[in-house]
Amino acid sequence: MTETADRPIPDFVRNAAEPVREHLAASTDLATFLKGAGTLTLEERRVVAAQALVLLEQNYVHLPLKAAMYAVNPVQRLRLLIHRMERQTPQDMPPEWTFHSEMSEIFHSVRDLHTNYLLPEPFAGKIAFLPFLVERYTDEQGAHFMVTHVSGGFSATGFEPGVEITHWSGTPIAQAVDLVAARFAGSNPEARRSRGVESLTVRPLRLHLPPFEEWVTISYLDKNGTPREFRENWRVVDNRPPAVDADAVTTVAAAQGLDLEGDEISRAKVLLFAPRVVAQARAAVAGEPAPDLRAGEIATTLPEVFRAKEVQTSAGTFGHLRIFTFSVDDLEAYVRELLRLLSLLPDRGLILDVRDNGGGLVFAAEFALQLFTPRRITPEPVQFINTPLNLRICRKHQGDPQVDLGAWTPSMDQAVEIGAVFSGAFPLSPEDGANAIGQQYFGPVVLITNARCYSATDIFAAGFQDHGIGPVLGTDQTTGAGGANVWTQDFLAGLMAGDPSSPYVRLPKRAGMRVAIRRTLRVGGNSGTPVEDLGVTPDELHRMTRNDLLQDNADLLERAGRILGGLTRHAVAVTDVSSQNGSLRLKVKSTNIDRLDVYVDQRPRASVDVMDGQVEVTVPGGAAARSARLEGFADGRLVACRTEQFQ
Structure with missing residues (x-):
C-alpha cells in the first residue's frame, strides 16, 4: 500500500499489534477515500427518499410520540425533499453530500437510534477514526475530557493515557463535544453528550457523514501540565463485520433491538484499542487457549460478548461479568457460555456490568434474566402502530415459522373499527424460553448501567428492575431510552417478497434504512410504561472518576462491592x-x-x-x-x- 509523499502511511499503522496489523494496513486517509464518493444519480436519490417516506409514514411505531415530544414532522420534510427533487435535473442537482446530510437530519430529528438512514457505498461498512480514545469524567472542578486509550504504535510528545484534552481544532473541548453531540440522535441529553464524546475519534460512516475536516488539531496538557499540540489526519478503514445479518428474513433478525451506531463503534474499538480481544476470538474459533488474559480473568469462548473476572473490594471478593453486547446469532451457544461463566465466578455476589451495550437479540437479553432471580420472568410486551401496511404484513405472516405475527393481527383488524393507535401488546420473547432454565446464580446481584445502554439492553435493565432482581447502579442518570424492536428496509422488503403490490423496492448502491417497528412496554410495578425516551433510572448514581478511567473502573467496582456487601445471599x-x-x-x-x-x-x-x-x-x-x-x-x-x- 502506498500513499502520497505529503500523506505518508502513519507509523501506528505500520506498527499496529499483530492481530490487527493487516486489517489496519488497508486504511487510507480521509481525503483519498472521499475521491471515490458521490455516485448516486438523481433517480437513485428519489428512490431512497420515497422509501424513507414509506417507512416513516407507515411502519414507524414512535411517530406520534416523537412528533409530540420534539415538535418535528419528518414525514412532511421528506415530502418537501421529494418535491424539490422532482424539479431537479442531473445537471443542476446539488452535491451528493447535501442529500445525505438532509436525509440524516430528517432521521435524526426523531432522536431515535433505532431509526436510521444508512449511507450507500463507499461509506457502507467503513469507519473514520483517529488513533486514540477520549472519555469524560467529573470531579469538584467539573467535567474533564481525558485520553484513555491510544492505538498501538502511535506516539506524540507527552501524549498517553491520562493526558487531558483542552481544545479540539481550536474550540474548547466541552463546546466541541456539545457541537458534535448536536449532530447525533439520542433520547436524552446524557445519551447525546455521551455519544458526542465517543464520536470525537470514532465515527461509523454507515450512519454519519464523514468529518468535514480532513484533520484535527488536538491541544492537551501532558502529565506535567505542559500545554502541547499536534495535528492528526482522519483515516478510513473497513469495520469488523457484524455478528448478525439483520436483513435476512429469520427469527433472529425479526427479534433485533440494536443501536447500530453503538454496535459499529463497539466493533471499531475492538479493532483499534483491544487487539488482544481479536486474538482471543481467533483462538476461540481455533479451539486454542486464550492469549493475553489479565489477572483474575476467566477465558471465554465469546470474548467479544463476555468478560468475566474476580474483583477484590473492601467488602469482599465478588464476580464481575461484563456483557458487551447481546448481538449474537447463536442463542444456545450464548446461554451455554453465560451459564459456564457464572459457575466459575464467586457465589458471594455478582457485579453485572452492561455499560456501553447497544443491545442486539432481544431473546438473549430477556432469557438471561431468569438466571438471577427466583421469580418467573414476564417478557416485555410489544406493539405495532396501526397502519394498513403493517396490517398487511401481519396478515401475510400469521403462523410463519420464522416470523410469526399472528398474535398482533386480530387487534390490528379491530383497529379499523375502533380507531386504536396501537395494536395489542404481546411478548416478543416466548415466555417459556424466558423461564426454561430458572435461577442459576444465588448470590446478590447489582447491575451497572450508563447512557449508552440501549435497545435490548434497555429491555434487560428494565426487566432487571421490574422483577426486583437487585439494585441498579448507574454512571449516568438514565439508560439510553431505546424501547423498540427494529427492522431494516431490506427485512421489510423480504417480508413482502412475492407480493406484486409491495411498496418496498431494492435500494441502490447498498443504501439502507432501519425503523423502530414495535415499541416495548414495561411490566410489574411499571406495567404499561413505554421504555422509549424514558429509559431506566438507576437506584444509585456513580459519576465516573479519573481513577475509574485509568485503573479499570476501580472506584466504580468498589462502590458496587459496598452495595453487594450490604445484601444477603440466599x-x-x-x-x-x-x-x-x-x-x-x-x-x-x-x-x-x-x-x-x-x-x-x-x-x-x-x-x-x-x-x-x-x-x-x-x-x-x-x-x-x-x-x-x-x-x-x-x-x-x-x-x-x-x-x-x-x-
Whole structure:
C-alpha cells in the first residue's frame, strides 16, 4: 500500500499489534477515500427518499410520540425533499453530500437510534477514526475530557493515557463535544453528550457523514501540565463485520433491538484499542487457549460478548461479568457460555456490568434474566402502530415459522373499527424460553448501567428492575431510552417478497434504512410504561472518576462491592436424591432460608420449615418424578429457587 509523499502511511499503522496489523494496513486517509464518493444519480436519490417516506409514514411505531415530544414532522420534510427533487435535473442537482446530510437530519430529528438512514457505498461498512480514545469524567472542578486509550504504535510528545484534552481544532473541548453531540440522535441529553464524546475519534460512516475536516488539531496538557499540540489526519478503514445479518428474513433478525451506531463503534474499538480481544476470538474459533488474559480473568469462548473476572473490594471478593453486547446469532451457544461463566465466578455476589451495550437479540437479553432471580420472568410486551401496511404484513405472516405475527393481527383488524393507535401488546420473547432454565446464580446481584445502554439492553435493565432482581447502579442518570424492536428496509422488503403490490423496492448502491417497528412496554410495578425516551433510572448514581478511567473502573467496582456487601445471599442446593418404597427423598442445604416449598412435576407436594440450613424432604409416591422445584422463602418472601431434573 502506498500513499502520497505529503500523506505518508502513519507509523501506528505500520506498527499496529499483530492481530490487527493487516486489517489496519488497508486504511487510507480521509481525503483519498472521499475521491471515490458521490455516485448516486438523481433517480437513485428519489428512490431512497420515497422509501424513507414509506417507512416513516407507515411502519414507524414512535411517530406520534416523537412528533409530540420534539415538535418535528419528518414525514412532511421528506415530502418537501421529494418535491424539490422532482424539479431537479442531473445537471443542476446539488452535491451528493447535501442529500445525505438532509436525509440524516430528517432521521435524526426523531432522536431515535433505532431509526436510521444508512449511507450507500463507499461509506457502507467503513469507519473514520483517529488513533486514540477520549472519555469524560467529573470531579469538584467539573467535567474533564481525558485520553484513555491510544492505538498501538502511535506516539506524540507527552501524549498517553491520562493526558487531558483542552481544545479540539481550536474550540474548547466541552463546546466541541456539545457541537458534535448536536449532530447525533439520542433520547436524552446524557445519551447525546455521551455519544458526542465517543464520536470525537470514532465515527461509523454507515450512519454519519464523514468529518468535514480532513484533520484535527488536538491541544492537551501532558502529565506535567505542559500545554502541547499536534495535528492528526482522519483515516478510513473497513469495520469488523457484524455478528448478525439483520436483513435476512429469520427469527433472529425479526427479534433485533440494536443501536447500530453503538454496535459499529463497539466493533471499531475492538479493532483499534483491544487487539488482544481479536486474538482471543481467533483462538476461540481455533479451539486454542486464550492469549493475553489479565489477572483474575476467566477465558471465554465469546470474548467479544463476555468478560468475566474476580474483583477484590473492601467488602469482599465478588464476580464481575461484563456483557458487551447481546448481538449474537447463536442463542444456545450464548446461554451455554453465560451459564459456564457464572459457575466459575464467586457465589458471594455478582457485579453485572452492561455499560456501553447497544443491545442486539432481544431473546438473549430477556432469557438471561431468569438466571438471577427466583421469580418467573414476564417478557416485555410489544406493539405495532396501526397502519394498513403493517396490517398487511401481519396478515401475510400469521403462523410463519420464522416470523410469526399472528398474535398482533386480530387487534390490528379491530383497529379499523375502533380507531386504536396501537395494536395489542404481546411478548416478543416466548415466555417459556424466558423461564426454561430458572435461577442459576444465588448470590446478590447489582447491575451497572450508563447512557449508552440501549435497545435490548434497555429491555434487560428494565426487566432487571421490574422483577426486583437487585439494585441498579448507574454512571449516568438514565439508560439510553431505546424501547423498540427494529427492522431494516431490506427485512421489510423480504417480508413482502412475492407480493406484486409491495411498496418496498431494492435500494441502490447498498443504501439502507432501519425503523423502530414495535415499541416495548414495561411490566410489574411499571406495567404499561413505554421504555422509549424514558429509559431506566438507576437506584444509585456513580459519576465516573479519573481513577475509574485509568485503573479499570476501580472506584466504580468498589462502590458496587459496598452495595453487594450490604445484601444477603440466599441459596438452595440439593445435596442428595434417593428413592425408598416409592417415595422421593431430597436432602437440601440452604442459606438464609426459613421455609422450603417443594413442587414435584409442577405439583405442590411439601412445605417444611428450615431451622439450621439442612432439611430432608420426603415426597410419597414421587420416586418416578421427572423434576422437582424447590422454592426458598425468608420472612414470607421468595428469595431462591432451584429446579432439579431427574430424567
